[in-house]
Every structure is written in structure tokens, then in C-alpha cells.
Amino acid sequence: MDYLNYLRQDKMPHIWCDGCGHGIILKSILRVVDQLGWEKNNIALVSGIGCSGRTPGYVDFNTLHTTHGRAISFATGLKLANPKLHVIVVSGDGDATAIGGNHFIHAARRNLDINLIVFNNNIYGMTGGQCSPTTKTTKKATTTPYGNPDSAFDISKLAEAAGASYVARSTTYHVAKLDKYIKDSFLTKGFSVVEAYSSCPTSYGKMNKETGKTGLQMLMYQKDNTVPLQKAQKMTQAQLEGKFITGVFVEKDKPDYTENYAKVIQTAKQQ
Amino acid sequence: MKKNYNVIVNQKWCKSCEICVAICPKKVFDMDNFYAAANRPEDCIGCLLCEKLCPDFAIEVRLKTEKEK
Ligand SMILES: Cc1ncc(C[n+]2csc(CCOP(=O)(O)OP(=O)(O)O)c2C)c(N)n1
Ligand code: SF4
Ligand code: SF4
Ligand code: SF4
Numbered sequence: 001m002d003y004l005n006y007l008r009q010d011k012m013p014h015i016w017c018d019g020c021g022h023g024i025i026l027k028s029i030l031r032v033v034d035q036l037g038w039e040k041n042n043i044a045l046v047s048g049i050g051c052s053g054r055t056p057g058y059v060d061f062n063t064l065h066t067t068h069g070r071a072i073s074f075a076t077g078l079k080l081a082n083p084k085l086h087v088i089v090v091s092g093d094g095d096a097t098a099i100g101g102n103h104f105i106h107a108a109r110r111n112l113d114i115n116l117i118v119f120n121n122n123i124y125g126m127t128g129g130q131c132s133p134t135t136k137t138t139k140k141a142t143t144t145p146y147g148n149p150d151s152a153f154d155i156s157k158l159a160e161a162a163g164a165s166y167v168a169r170s171t172t173y174h175v176a177k178l179d180k181y182i183k184d185s186f187l188t189k190g191f192s193v194v195e196a197y198s199s200c201p202t203s204y205g206k207m208n209k210e211t212g213k214t215g216l217q218m219l220m221y222q223k224d225n226t227v228p229l230q231k232a233q234k235m236t237q238a239q240l241e242g243k244f245i246t247g248v249f250v251e252k253d254k255p256d257y258t259e260n261y262a263k264v265i266q267t268a269k270q271q
Numbered sequence: 272m273k274k275n276y277n278v279i280v281n282q283k284w285c286k287s288c289e290i291c292v293a294i295c296p297k298k299v300f301d302m303d304n305f306y307a308a309a310n311r312p313e314d315c316i317g318c319l320l321c322e323k324l325c326p327d328f329a330i331e332v333r334l335k336t337e338k339e340k
Contacts, residue, residue: 022326219324
């Protein structure tokens with residue numbers, strides 16, 4: 001696999017810190033694009049703001065680096081104006097579920113034919129480690145130095161409840177699964193969400209050493225603490241404490257927004 | 272043991288996270304002056320774990336051509 005074919009090599013090396021999981025997710029996306037044989041010109045990769053938001057800067061597709069939390073809105077316009085385009089959105093957990101939370105749930109509700117990949121590192125990486133909606137209770141962040149009092153969102157369950165066609169979650173350690181889920185999500189009609197557990201050693205690891213301080217340690221923690229969905233369903237809440245639950249949450253064939261919208265256009269033209 | 276793979280580290284992009292050193296089942300890599308170095312490519316079994324898990328696009332593993340063997 002020649003990753004260089006898909007990179008803007010003059011922009012490399014990328015800005016992500018040593019051991020940051022975001023690069024592993026980007027590689028997985030590129031492998032899938034390569035396997036599917038998609039033309040670079042037929043792909044649009046859209047992001048908001050954050051470390052994850054820097055992704056479009058490195059790839060040789062049509063790319064759009066938008067405002068914080070609003071990537072899905074820009075992507076909606078792209079998809080409706082040009083339904084043949086493969087529209088991929090990459091988003092951090094903050095970008096997707098804090099400032100962009102409403103765009104996220106409504107894109108799922110409308111079942112827009114967009115592929116969202118959430119780089120979930122449980123923190124605001126770029127701005128210095130503030131707690132995000134996915135920072136788990138008791139975990140530390142620069143804004144919760146004594147432990148987070150809030151409950152965390154489960155991004156995959158949120159996407160499922162809001163109506164996405166496809167929802168799956170993997171860790172960055174389990175790259176084979178990550179590849180498979182991204183591929184299946186790309187092939188599903190409608191809104192698809194792949195939640196990829198990433199690691200942010202710089203902002204999260206340094207404050208929560210029990211789950212790994214360096215990128216390598218965090219990757220090893222994922223390796224040792226991942227539970228497949230089917231197995232997790234038979235376990236208690238206490239047994240699942242600190243575990244990463246991975247698997248396919250939703251896989252449905254249902255009408256997507258572009259299809260429904262085309263029907264509206266048709267009806268309007270007939271009257 | 273047949274030497275089947277070329278394992279190439281692009282040290283210009285390597286950020287010395289040491290993931291490859293720890294992850295390789297055949298211990299092909301060492302850290303060498305801050306950067307990873309594929310010191311024992313002849314032991315490589317081509318599992319591609321290092322290539323897939325290097326966050327920095329700094330490792331390439333490829334089958335040797337007949338000429339290179
Ligand atoms: C409207 C607006 N509000 C706040 C910010 C500051 N800001 C930049 S990135 C970011 C959060 C990044 O966290 P996340 O989305 O989880 O991505 P990561 O950096 O962890 O990949 C914030 C709050 C901004 N750029 N724009
Ligand atoms: S701050 Fe965290 S998320 Fe951002 S590049 Fe560094 S390790 Fe990655
Ligand atoms: S391909 Fe596998 S065996 Fe070969 S160097 Fe990489 S991790 Fe080691
Ligand atoms: S995994 Fe990549 S960036 Fe990390 S030490 Fe190895 S070659 Fe360097």
C-alpha cells in the first residue's frame with residue numbers, strides 16, 4: 001500500500017504529537033479508500049477545528065477545513081449540491097459532540113449520506129486538554145483537575161438513537177477491525193458513524209496516567225482493555241469499568257436524505 | 272531464514288514514539304539516536320503491524336523483488 005500517493009507530501013511530517021492516535025486513524029481511512037479504488041477527485045474530506053481537524057491538510061482529495069463543530073453542515077451542502085461525491089467528515093469528540101452536537105444528531109436523524117469518523121480521544125487535544133463530553137466521570141482534564149463530575153456521552157449509542165444507518169466503534173490498536181468498520185461504513189447508504197478511540201498522550205495521557213501516559217502505553221491499554229460488544233452485553237457495569245466496548249452497533253438499509261430529497265424535487269416539478 | 276521483506280524507516284518523519292519497537296513480534300526495530308531503525312529486516316515476517324500502527328507514515332514494509340533477494 002502506497003500511502004504517499006494519497007498525501008500532500010510537502011505538508012509532511014504532520015503536526016500531531018509523537019504517539020498521537022490520529023495518524024493511525026488517517027492511515028486506516030487511506031487504506032480503505034485504496035481498497036475501494038475510489039478516485040481522489042470524487043472524494044471530499046471535511047473537518048472542523050481541532051487536532052483531528054487538521055486531517056484534510058495532509059490528504060490529496062478535495063478538502064475543506066471549516067469552523068469548529070460545523071463540518072457536517074458544510075458537508076451537507078456539498079453532498080446535496082453534488083450527490084455523487086463521497087463525502088467524509090472527520091471530527092474530534094469535542095467538535096462532534098460538544099459545539100457540533102446538534103449537527104451530529106440531526107445529520108443522523110435526517111440520515112444524510114455522509115461518512116463521519118470521530119477521532120475520540122476523550123479530551124480537547126488542541127486547546128490544552130479541557131474536558132470534553134466524552135471525558136469519563138472522575139477522569140482528569142485541565143478544567144477538571146480534581147476529577148470530572150459529569151457523565152460522558154457514548155458517541156456510538158448517541159448516533160444509534162438519533163437514527164444513523166451504520167454505527168461501529170473500534171480502537172486504534174485494533175486496526176484490522178477499524179479498517180473493516182470504515183470500509184463497511186463507506187459502503188452503507190445514509191449517515192454512518194465510525195467512532196475510533198484515539199489517544200492523546202499530550203493532553204489526556206499526562207493527566208490520567210493509569211490508562212497510559214505515552215502513545216505507546218495508551219495503545220497497550222487499548223489492547224488489554226477492549227471488550228467486544230457481544231461479550232459486553234453479558235457483563236455488569238462494574239466489570240465494564242474502564243473498558244473499551246467495540247463492535248457494530250447499527251447496520252441498516254434505509255432511505256437516505258438525498259433519496260428523499262430527490263423525491264421532493266420530483267413532486268415539486270410535477271405540480 | 273529467507274530475507275523476504277524490505278523494512279524502510281523514513282527518519283525525517285519519525286517522531287520516536289517507539290510504537291514500532293514495542294509492537295513488532297520479531298523485534299526488527301531499535302531506537303537509534305532518537306529515531307527508529309530497522310536493524311533486523313531479515314527477521315521480518317511481513318505482518319504489517321508496524322506500518323499500520325506507526326502514526327507518522329514513517330515505515331514502509333514491502334516484499335522484495337526477485338532481484339533484491
Ligand atoms: C467557535 C470556536 N470555539 C472554540 C474554539 C477553540 N477550540 C479549538 S479546537 C477545540 C477542541 C478540540 O477538541 P476535539 O474536537 O476533541 O479535537 P482534538 O483536538 O482532540 O482532536 C476548541 C474548543 C474554536 N476554534 N472555535
Ligand atoms: S495534543 Fe493530543 S490530539 Fe493533539 S496532536 Fe497532540 S497528542 Fe494528538
Ligand atoms: S512487518 Fe511485522 S515483523 Fe515486519 S517489521 Fe513490521 S511488525 Fe515487524
Ligand atoms: S512507530 Fe513510526 S514514528 Fe514511532 S518510532 Fe516507529 S517509525 Fe518512528
